[in-house]
Amino acid sequence: MLSTSHTDPWPEGGVDIGKVIKEEVIASPQTDQSGSLHRLHSVSDSLDDSLTSLQWLQEFSILGASAGNPSCHPHSHIFSCSDAPQSPLAGDSASMGMPLTPGKPTAASFCRGPALGPMPSLVPHGHCPDEVDYKTNPYIKPPYSYATLICMAMQASKKTKITLSCIYKWITDNFCYFRHADPTWQNSIRHNLSLNKCFIKVPRQKDEPGKGGFWKIDPLYAERLLNGAYKKRRMPPVQINPALQHRLGMRPQTILPTDSTRTLSISPESHQLLKEFEEATGGDQNWDPRLAEVTMLSCWESGKGTKRKRGYSHKRAPRRPNSPLLGMDEQEDLSSLRGNFDWDALLDSALNGELSLNEGSPLSPIPGDEDLMIRGTHISLLEAPGGVAESHVLTETQRSLEGNYDEETFLATAFLQSPWSEEDEGNLCSSNVGIEQLFDLGDSFGGDLSTKIESIL
DNA sequence: ACATGTTTATGCGATC
Protein backbone atom coordinates (compact mmCIF):
# COMPACT_ATOMS: atom_id res chain seq x y z
CA MET A 1 0.00 0.00 0.00
CA LEU A 2 1.65 3.14 -1.13
CA SER A 3 0.39 5.75 1.14
CA THR A 4 1.98 9.02 1.80
CA SER A 5 3.24 9.66 5.29
CA HIS A 6 6.94 9.60 5.66
CA THR A 7 7.83 7.54 2.66
CA ASP A 8 6.17 9.85 0.30
CA PRO A 9 8.85 11.13 -1.97
CA TRP A 10 6.76 14.01 -3.03
CA PRO A 11 7.32 17.20 -1.20
CA GLU A 12 4.71 18.16 1.22
CA GLY A 13 2.72 21.16 0.41
CA GLY A 14 4.70 21.39 -2.69
CA VAL A 15 3.84 21.91 -6.24
CA ASP A 16 0.85 20.72 -8.04
CA ILE A 17 2.72 18.97 -10.71
CA GLY A 18 -0.25 18.33 -12.82
CA LYS A 19 -1.01 21.96 -12.68
CA VAL A 20 2.49 22.91 -13.49
CA ILE A 21 2.53 20.60 -16.40
CA LYS A 22 -0.74 21.84 -17.68
CA GLU A 23 0.40 25.37 -17.44
CA GLU A 24 3.56 24.60 -19.25
CA VAL A 25 1.80 22.63 -21.85
CA ILE A 26 -0.38 25.55 -22.56
CA ALA A 27 2.66 27.71 -22.88
CA SER A 28 3.81 25.87 -25.89
CA PRO A 29 7.40 26.38 -26.85
CA GLN A 30 6.22 26.39 -30.36
CA THR A 31 5.57 30.03 -30.21
CA ASP A 32 8.42 31.07 -28.07
CA GLN A 33 10.82 28.34 -27.36
CA SER A 34 13.32 30.28 -25.44
CA GLY A 35 10.70 31.97 -23.42
CA SER A 36 8.95 28.78 -22.74
CA LEU A 37 12.10 27.13 -21.71
CA HIS A 38 12.75 29.99 -19.48
CA ARG A 39 9.46 29.45 -17.85
CA LEU A 40 10.18 25.82 -17.71
CA HIS A 41 13.39 26.38 -15.91
CA SER A 42 11.91 28.86 -13.59
CA VAL A 43 9.16 26.49 -12.72
CA SER A 44 11.64 23.75 -12.27
CA ASP A 45 13.69 25.95 -10.10
CA SER A 46 10.70 26.59 -8.00
CA LEU A 47 10.49 22.95 -7.20
CA ASP A 48 12.54 21.86 -4.35
CA ASP A 49 15.29 19.38 -4.76
CA SER A 50 13.17 16.54 -3.75
CA LEU A 51 11.43 16.78 -7.03
CA THR A 52 14.56 16.61 -9.01
CA SER A 53 14.20 13.03 -9.87
CA LEU A 54 10.92 13.66 -11.51
CA GLN A 55 11.78 16.93 -13.01
CA TRP A 56 12.76 15.25 -16.18
CA LEU A 57 9.39 13.71 -16.29
CA GLN A 58 7.70 17.00 -16.09
CA GLU A 59 9.99 18.43 -18.63
CA PHE A 60 9.49 15.52 -20.86
CA SER A 61 5.80 15.93 -20.75
CA ILE A 62 6.11 19.58 -21.27
CA LEU A 63 8.38 19.12 -24.15
CA GLY A 64 6.16 16.48 -25.43
CA ALA A 65 3.49 19.05 -25.74
CA SER A 66 5.30 20.36 -28.68
CA ALA A 67 4.81 17.12 -30.44
CA GLY A 68 2.01 18.72 -32.27
CA ASN A 69 4.64 20.28 -34.31
CA PRO A 70 5.98 17.47 -36.40
CA SER A 71 9.22 19.21 -36.86
CA CYS A 72 9.79 19.55 -33.20
CA HIS A 73 9.63 16.08 -31.98
CA PRO A 74 10.84 15.81 -28.44
CA HIS A 75 13.60 13.57 -29.60
CA SER A 76 14.18 15.08 -32.88
CA HIS A 77 17.63 15.89 -31.78
CA ILE A 78 18.35 12.31 -31.20
CA PHE A 79 16.61 10.65 -34.02
CA SER A 80 16.04 13.27 -36.48
CA CYS A 81 12.71 14.69 -37.36
CA SER A 82 13.45 13.66 -40.84
CA ASP A 83 12.55 10.30 -42.14
CA ALA A 84 15.20 8.15 -40.67
CA PRO A 85 15.23 4.76 -42.26
CA GLN A 86 13.61 2.00 -40.41
CA SER A 87 16.58 -0.11 -40.93
CA PRO A 88 19.49 1.49 -39.27
CA LEU A 89 21.78 -0.03 -41.73
CA ALA A 90 19.93 1.54 -44.53
CA GLY A 91 20.92 4.87 -43.25
CA ASP A 92 24.39 3.93 -42.47
CA SER A 93 26.04 6.68 -44.28
CA ALA A 94 29.40 5.59 -43.12
CA SER A 95 29.06 2.35 -44.92
CA MET A 96 28.45 4.06 -48.17
CA GLY A 97 31.77 4.00 -49.81
CA MET A 98 33.48 3.90 -46.55
CA PRO A 99 35.29 1.01 -45.02
CA LEU A 100 34.37 -0.06 -41.59
CA THR A 101 37.28 1.62 -40.10
CA PRO A 102 37.45 1.28 -36.43
CA GLY A 103 38.02 4.42 -34.60
CA LYS A 104 38.16 5.71 -31.18
CA PRO A 105 36.07 8.56 -30.13
CA THR A 106 37.39 11.98 -29.97
CA ALA A 107 35.36 15.06 -30.23
CA ALA A 108 33.87 17.01 -33.01
CA SER A 109 30.68 18.48 -34.14
CA PHE A 110 28.35 17.06 -36.68
CA CYS A 111 24.77 17.41 -37.26
CA ARG A 112 22.42 15.76 -39.53
CA GLY A 113 21.00 18.32 -41.78
CA PRO A 114 17.61 18.40 -43.38
CA ALA A 115 18.85 17.03 -46.64
CA LEU A 116 20.62 13.90 -45.70
CA GLY A 117 23.01 13.07 -48.39
CA PRO A 118 25.42 10.23 -48.57
CA MET A 119 27.09 11.78 -45.63
CA PRO A 120 25.51 13.42 -42.68
CA SER A 121 25.80 17.09 -42.89
CA LEU A 122 28.55 18.71 -41.11
CA VAL A 123 27.40 21.37 -38.84
CA PRO A 124 29.46 24.34 -37.97
CA HIS A 125 30.86 24.37 -34.56
CA GLY A 126 28.30 25.22 -31.99
CA HIS A 127 25.31 24.64 -34.18
CA CYS A 128 22.52 22.26 -33.40
CA PRO A 129 24.71 19.50 -32.04
CA ASP A 130 21.58 18.03 -30.65
CA GLU A 131 20.00 17.25 -33.91
CA VAL A 132 21.94 14.17 -34.49
CA ASP A 133 20.57 11.00 -35.84
CA TYR A 134 22.64 8.48 -34.02
CA LYS A 135 21.06 5.75 -35.92
CA THR A 136 22.58 6.88 -39.11
CA ASN A 137 25.35 9.15 -38.08
CA PRO A 138 28.54 7.17 -37.74
CA TYR A 139 30.61 10.05 -36.58
CA ILE A 140 29.19 11.13 -33.34
CA LYS A 141 29.32 8.99 -30.34
CA PRO A 142 25.98 8.75 -28.66
CA PRO A 143 25.94 10.80 -25.51
CA TYR A 144 24.66 7.93 -23.48
CA SER A 145 26.64 5.94 -21.05
CA TYR A 146 27.20 2.29 -21.67
CA ALA A 147 24.87 1.52 -18.83
CA THR A 148 22.20 3.47 -20.59
CA LEU A 149 22.83 1.73 -23.82
CA ILE A 150 22.63 -1.60 -22.12
CA CYS A 151 19.40 -0.63 -20.48
CA MET A 152 18.06 0.52 -23.77
CA ALA A 153 18.95 -2.76 -25.35
CA MET A 154 17.39 -4.66 -22.53
CA GLN A 155 14.31 -2.60 -22.63
CA ALA A 156 14.10 -2.84 -26.35
CA SER A 157 14.23 -6.56 -26.18
CA LYS A 158 11.24 -6.56 -23.90
CA LYS A 159 12.57 -9.70 -22.44
CA THR A 160 13.34 -10.62 -18.94
CA LYS A 161 16.88 -11.22 -19.90
CA ILE A 162 19.12 -10.60 -22.80
CA THR A 163 22.37 -11.98 -24.00
CA LEU A 164 25.50 -10.02 -24.46
CA SER A 165 25.41 -10.58 -28.15
CA CYS A 166 21.93 -9.20 -28.25
CA ILE A 167 23.12 -6.13 -26.50
CA TYR A 168 25.88 -5.75 -29.02
CA LYS A 169 23.46 -6.24 -31.79
CA TRP A 170 20.97 -3.74 -30.58
CA ILE A 171 23.59 -1.12 -30.02
CA THR A 172 25.15 -1.55 -33.39
CA ASP A 173 21.77 -1.59 -35.00
CA ASN A 174 20.67 1.57 -33.39
CA PHE A 175 23.84 3.51 -33.04
CA CYS A 176 25.72 3.73 -36.21
CA TYR A 177 28.73 4.98 -34.39
CA PHE A 178 29.38 1.63 -32.86
CA ARG A 179 29.25 -0.14 -36.14
CA HIS A 180 32.35 1.65 -37.12
CA ALA A 181 34.01 2.20 -33.84
CA ASP A 182 36.81 0.24 -32.43
CA PRO A 183 35.34 -2.93 -31.00
CA THR A 184 36.82 -2.11 -27.66
CA TRP A 185 33.48 -0.63 -26.83
CA GLN A 186 32.30 -4.17 -26.43
CA ASN A 187 34.85 -4.61 -23.76
CA SER A 188 33.38 -1.64 -22.07
CA ILE A 189 29.95 -3.11 -22.34
CA ARG A 190 31.11 -6.29 -20.70
CA HIS A 191 32.94 -4.30 -18.12
CA ASN A 192 29.83 -2.35 -17.41
CA LEU A 193 27.68 -5.40 -17.13
CA SER A 194 30.04 -6.97 -14.70
CA LEU A 195 30.65 -3.92 -12.65
CA ASN A 196 27.41 -2.10 -12.62
CA LYS A 197 25.10 -3.31 -9.97
CA CYS A 198 22.21 -2.41 -12.13
CA PHE A 199 22.83 -5.47 -14.17
CA ILE A 200 22.32 -8.96 -12.96
CA LYS A 201 23.76 -11.94 -14.62
CA VAL A 202 21.41 -14.80 -15.19
CA PRO A 203 23.36 -17.93 -15.83
CA ARG A 204 22.20 -20.35 -18.38
CA GLN A 205 20.79 -23.57 -17.24
CA LYS A 206 22.91 -26.57 -17.63
CA ASP A 207 21.00 -27.89 -20.54
CA GLU A 208 20.81 -24.55 -22.19
CA PRO A 209 22.97 -24.27 -25.24
CA GLY A 210 24.78 -21.14 -26.16
CA LYS A 211 27.55 -19.03 -24.90
CA GLY A 212 27.51 -16.91 -21.87
CA GLY A 213 24.61 -16.10 -19.73
CA PHE A 214 21.83 -13.62 -19.77
CA TRP A 215 21.64 -10.22 -18.26
CA LYS A 216 18.82 -8.33 -16.77
CA ILE A 217 18.33 -5.11 -14.93
CA ASP A 218 18.50 -5.18 -11.22
CA PRO A 219 15.17 -3.94 -9.94
CA LEU A 220 16.94 -1.98 -7.32
CA TYR A 221 17.96 0.49 -9.90
CA ALA A 222 14.44 1.66 -9.64
CA GLU A 223 15.32 3.00 -6.27
CA ARG A 224 17.69 5.36 -7.82
CA LEU A 225 14.99 6.56 -10.06
CA LEU A 226 12.84 6.94 -7.07
CA ASN A 227 15.12 8.48 -4.58
CA GLY A 228 16.86 10.89 -6.83
CA ALA A 229 20.06 9.85 -5.24
CA TYR A 230 22.15 10.71 -8.17
CA LYS A 231 23.98 13.69 -9.28
CA LYS A 232 23.39 15.50 -12.41
CA ARG A 233 26.20 15.67 -14.82
CA ARG A 234 26.77 17.87 -17.69
CA MET A 235 26.63 16.60 -21.13
CA PRO A 236 29.95 15.30 -22.29
CA PRO A 237 31.44 16.81 -25.35
CA VAL A 238 30.26 15.28 -28.52
CA GLN A 239 32.60 12.59 -29.59
CA ILE A 240 33.30 11.59 -33.09
CA ASN A 241 34.77 8.63 -34.73
CA PRO A 242 38.27 9.78 -35.57
CA ALA A 243 38.65 7.36 -38.40
CA LEU A 244 35.57 8.72 -40.02
CA GLN A 245 36.39 12.27 -39.30
CA HIS A 246 39.72 11.68 -40.86
CA ARG A 247 37.97 10.66 -44.00
CA LEU A 248 36.21 13.91 -43.92
CA GLY A 249 39.41 15.74 -43.49
CA MET A 250 38.24 17.09 -40.26
CA ARG A 251 40.11 18.18 -37.30
CA PRO A 252 38.98 16.84 -34.04
CA GLN A 253 37.03 19.32 -32.14
CA THR A 254 34.75 19.47 -29.29
CA ILE A 255 31.33 20.86 -29.16
CA LEU A 256 30.41 22.47 -26.02
CA PRO A 257 26.91 23.40 -25.25
CA THR A 258 26.16 26.86 -26.32
CA ASP A 259 23.50 29.23 -25.40
CA SER A 260 21.95 28.70 -28.74
CA THR A 261 21.49 25.04 -28.06
CA ARG A 262 19.72 25.87 -24.93
CA THR A 263 17.33 28.25 -26.45
CA LEU A 264 16.78 26.99 -29.90
CA SER A 265 16.00 23.47 -29.06
CA ILE A 266 14.22 21.40 -26.55
CA SER A 267 16.95 18.91 -26.83
CA PRO A 268 18.95 19.81 -23.75
CA GLU A 269 16.02 18.79 -21.67
CA SER A 270 15.54 15.63 -23.55
CA HIS A 271 19.19 14.92 -23.28
CA GLN A 272 18.95 15.57 -19.64
CA LEU A 273 16.20 13.07 -19.42
CA LEU A 274 18.37 10.40 -20.82
CA LYS A 275 21.27 11.49 -18.77
CA GLU A 276 19.23 11.17 -15.68
CA PHE A 277 18.15 7.80 -16.71
CA GLU A 278 21.67 6.77 -17.14
CA GLU A 279 22.49 8.29 -13.85
CA ALA A 280 19.76 6.27 -12.41
CA THR A 281 21.30 3.22 -13.90
CA GLY A 282 24.68 4.17 -12.70
CA GLY A 283 26.21 2.35 -9.85
CA ASP A 284 25.22 3.39 -6.48
CA GLN A 285 27.47 0.80 -5.18
CA ASN A 286 26.68 1.13 -1.57
CA TRP A 287 23.01 1.00 -1.69
CA ASP A 288 21.48 -1.11 0.94
CA PRO A 289 17.96 -2.24 0.29
CA ARG A 290 17.24 -2.48 3.92
CA LEU A 291 18.05 1.14 4.20
CA ALA A 292 15.93 1.96 1.28
CA GLU A 293 13.28 3.66 3.20
CA VAL A 294 15.73 5.77 5.05
CA THR A 295 17.65 6.34 1.91
CA MET A 296 14.64 7.45 0.07
CA LEU A 297 13.80 9.89 2.73
CA SER A 298 17.23 11.22 3.17
CA CYS A 299 17.86 11.42 -0.49
CA TRP A 300 14.71 13.25 -1.14
CA GLU A 301 15.96 15.61 1.42
CA SER A 302 19.50 15.94 0.36
CA GLY A 303 19.38 14.90 -3.22
CA LYS A 304 22.48 12.92 -2.67
CA GLY A 305 23.10 9.28 -2.20
CA THR A 306 25.77 7.38 -0.50
CA LYS A 307 29.30 7.82 -1.55
CA ARG A 308 31.72 5.28 -2.63
CA LYS A 309 35.39 5.03 -2.75
CA ARG A 310 37.29 6.30 -5.64
CA GLY A 311 37.58 4.22 -8.72
CA TYR A 312 36.35 0.74 -9.22
CA SER A 313 37.24 -0.41 -5.82
CA HIS A 314 33.51 -0.51 -5.44
CA LYS A 315 32.88 -4.14 -5.82
CA ARG A 316 29.57 -5.33 -6.78
CA ALA A 317 27.71 -6.77 -3.94
CA PRO A 318 27.69 -10.51 -4.23
CA ARG A 319 25.22 -11.40 -6.82
CA ARG A 320 21.94 -12.35 -5.41
CA PRO A 321 21.37 -15.84 -6.48
CA ASN A 322 19.17 -15.69 -9.45
CA SER A 323 16.39 -18.02 -9.85
CA PRO A 324 16.77 -20.62 -12.50
CA LEU A 325 13.42 -19.54 -13.73
CA LEU A 326 15.03 -18.05 -16.67
CA GLY A 327 15.71 -21.24 -18.35
CA MET A 328 13.76 -20.40 -21.36
CA ASP A 329 15.77 -20.58 -24.42
CA GLU A 330 16.69 -17.52 -26.28
CA GLN A 331 16.23 -17.18 -29.90
CA GLU A 332 19.45 -16.26 -31.42
CA ASP A 333 17.86 -14.53 -34.29
CA LEU A 334 19.97 -11.51 -33.89
CA SER A 335 19.15 -10.40 -37.33
CA SER A 336 15.73 -9.51 -36.21
CA LEU A 337 16.89 -7.40 -33.38
CA ARG A 338 15.88 -3.86 -33.97
CA GLY A 339 15.54 -0.95 -31.75
CA ASN A 340 12.58 -1.15 -29.56
CA PHE A 341 13.51 0.77 -26.54
CA ASP A 342 10.25 1.52 -24.97
CA TRP A 343 10.82 4.81 -23.31
CA ASP A 344 7.18 5.22 -22.94
CA ALA A 345 6.95 2.03 -21.05
CA LEU A 346 9.99 2.81 -19.05
CA LEU A 347 8.85 6.22 -18.11
CA ASP A 348 5.44 4.95 -17.52
CA SER A 349 6.90 2.40 -15.25
CA ALA A 350 9.03 4.93 -13.56
CA LEU A 351 6.07 7.06 -13.05
CA ASN A 352 3.99 4.23 -11.89
CA GLY A 353 6.74 2.92 -9.77
CA GLU A 354 6.87 6.28 -8.23
CA LEU A 355 3.25 6.85 -7.83
CA SER A 356 1.66 3.59 -8.50
CA LEU A 357 2.02 0.38 -10.24
CA ASN A 358 -0.16 -0.02 -13.16
CA GLU A 359 -0.08 -0.52 -16.86
CA GLY A 360 0.60 -3.63 -18.71
CA SER A 361 3.69 -2.21 -20.17
CA PRO A 362 6.61 -4.42 -20.87
CA LEU A 363 7.87 -3.24 -17.59
CA SER A 364 4.99 -4.81 -15.99
CA PRO A 365 4.26 -4.41 -12.37
CA ILE A 366 4.01 -7.00 -9.76
CA PRO A 367 2.63 -10.13 -11.24
CA GLY A 368 -0.80 -10.92 -10.23
CA ASP A 369 -0.77 -8.17 -7.78
CA GLU A 370 -3.92 -6.61 -6.63
CA ASP A 371 -4.93 -3.10 -7.10
CA LEU A 372 -3.05 -0.52 -5.26
CA MET A 373 -4.02 2.40 -3.23
CA ILE A 374 -1.80 5.36 -3.63
CA ARG A 375 -2.47 8.64 -2.10
CA GLY A 376 -5.95 7.48 -1.72
CA THR A 377 -6.23 6.72 -5.36
CA HIS A 378 -7.27 3.32 -6.33
CA ILE A 379 -5.22 2.07 -9.17
CA SER A 380 -5.91 -1.03 -11.04
CA LEU A 381 -3.11 -3.21 -12.19
CA LEU A 382 -3.33 -4.55 -15.61
CA GLU A 383 -2.11 -7.77 -16.83
CA ALA A 384 1.08 -7.99 -18.69
CA PRO A 385 0.82 -7.95 -22.43
CA GLY A 386 -0.75 -11.08 -23.62
CA GLY A 387 -2.42 -11.54 -20.33
CA VAL A 388 0.48 -13.41 -18.96
CA ALA A 389 1.52 -12.28 -15.61
CA GLU A 390 5.09 -12.48 -14.56
CA SER A 391 5.98 -15.18 -12.18
CA HIS A 392 9.54 -14.42 -11.43
CA VAL A 393 11.01 -15.67 -8.31
CA LEU A 394 11.96 -12.92 -6.01
CA THR A 395 15.54 -12.19 -5.59
CA GLU A 396 17.10 -12.67 -2.27
CA THR A 397 17.04 -8.98 -1.77
CA GLN A 398 13.41 -8.71 -2.39
CA ARG A 399 12.70 -11.69 -0.30
CA SER A 400 14.40 -9.86 2.46
CA LEU A 401 12.36 -6.90 1.57
CA GLU A 402 9.29 -8.84 2.19
CA GLY A 403 10.36 -9.26 5.70
CA ASN A 404 12.11 -6.10 6.61
CA TYR A 405 11.64 -3.75 3.83
CA ASP A 406 8.85 -1.37 3.78
CA GLU A 407 6.14 -2.63 1.60
CA GLU A 408 5.82 0.64 -0.13
CA THR A 409 9.32 0.53 -1.31
CA PHE A 410 8.94 -3.00 -2.32
CA LEU A 411 5.92 -2.25 -4.36
CA ALA A 412 7.57 0.70 -5.86
CA THR A 413 10.45 -1.35 -7.10
CA ALA A 414 8.90 -4.66 -7.78
CA PHE A 415 7.79 -3.61 -11.19
CA LEU A 416 11.32 -3.95 -12.26
CA GLN A 417 11.67 -7.34 -10.85
CA SER A 418 9.99 -8.68 -13.87
CA PRO A 419 10.53 -5.97 -16.35
CA TRP A 420 9.53 -7.94 -19.33
CA SER A 421 7.04 -10.50 -19.98
CA GLU A 422 8.22 -14.02 -20.09
CA GLU A 423 5.94 -14.39 -22.97
CA ASP A 424 8.32 -12.35 -24.97
CA GLU A 425 11.09 -14.65 -24.10
CA GLY A 426 10.60 -16.53 -27.26
CA ASN A 427 11.29 -13.42 -29.20
CA LEU A 428 14.47 -12.56 -27.51
CA CYS A 429 16.50 -10.20 -29.50
CA SER A 430 13.68 -9.44 -31.77
CA SER A 431 11.87 -6.24 -31.85
CA ASN A 432 10.33 -4.48 -34.70
CA VAL A 433 10.09 -0.90 -33.81
CA GLY A 434 12.70 1.54 -34.90
CA ILE A 435 14.51 3.31 -32.20
CA GLU A 436 13.08 6.60 -33.23
CA GLN A 437 9.81 5.22 -32.16
CA LEU A 438 11.26 4.44 -28.83
CA PHE A 439 11.64 8.08 -28.29
CA ASP A 440 8.31 8.94 -29.64
CA LEU A 441 7.10 10.26 -26.40
CA GLY A 442 5.49 13.31 -27.65
CA ASP A 443 2.23 11.61 -28.28
CA SER A 444 2.52 9.51 -25.24
CA PHE A 445 3.19 12.25 -22.84
CA GLY A 446 2.18 15.38 -24.52
CA GLY A 447 -1.39 15.31 -23.52
CA ASP A 448 -1.33 12.14 -21.63
CA LEU A 449 0.96 12.60 -18.77
CA SER A 450 -0.55 15.58 -17.15
CA THR A 451 -3.84 13.82 -17.16
CA LYS A 452 -2.19 10.75 -15.82
CA ILE A 453 -0.48 12.57 -13.05
CA GLU A 454 -3.48 14.57 -12.25
CA SER A 455 -5.54 11.49 -11.94
CA ILE A 456 -2.98 9.94 -9.68
CA LEU A 457 -2.54 12.93 -7.54
C1' DA B 1 40.13 -19.78 -31.29
C1' DC B 2 36.77 -17.15 -29.80
C1' DA B 3 33.18 -15.32 -26.82
C1' DT B 4 32.14 -14.22 -22.42
C1' DG B 5 32.92 -12.54 -17.79
C1' DT B 6 35.79 -10.55 -13.94
C1' DT B 7 38.98 -7.60 -12.16
C1' DT B 8 42.41 -3.98 -11.85
C1' DA B 9 44.34 0.26 -13.29
C1' DT B 10 44.23 4.77 -15.11
C1' DG B 11 42.66 9.17 -17.01
C1' DC B 12 39.41 12.82 -17.43
C1' DG B 13 35.62 15.92 -16.65
C1' DA B 14 32.21 17.36 -13.34
C1' DT B 15 30.99 18.38 -8.90
C1' DC B 16 31.55 19.37 -4.06
Added chain:
DNA sequence: GATCGCATAAACATGT
Protein backbone atom coordinates in the same frame (compact mmCIF):
# COMPACT_ATOMS: atom_id res chain seq x y z
C1' DG C 1 41.92 19.70 -4.03
C1' DA C 2 39.08 15.72 -3.10
C1' DT C 3 35.66 13.03 -4.69
C1' DC C 4 32.69 11.04 -7.96
C1' DG C 5 31.08 9.00 -12.34
C1' DC C 6 32.43 7.21 -16.31
C1' DA C 7 35.30 5.60 -20.18
C1' DT C 8 39.01 3.00 -21.66
C1' DA C 9 42.51 -0.48 -21.62
C1' DA C 10 44.22 -4.70 -20.42
C1' DA C 11 45.15 -9.05 -18.05
C1' DC C 12 43.21 -13.12 -16.86
C1' DA C 13 39.89 -16.98 -16.32
C1' DT C 14 36.33 -19.80 -18.08
C1' DG C 15 33.19 -21.88 -21.28
C1' DT C 16 31.82 -23.26 -26.03
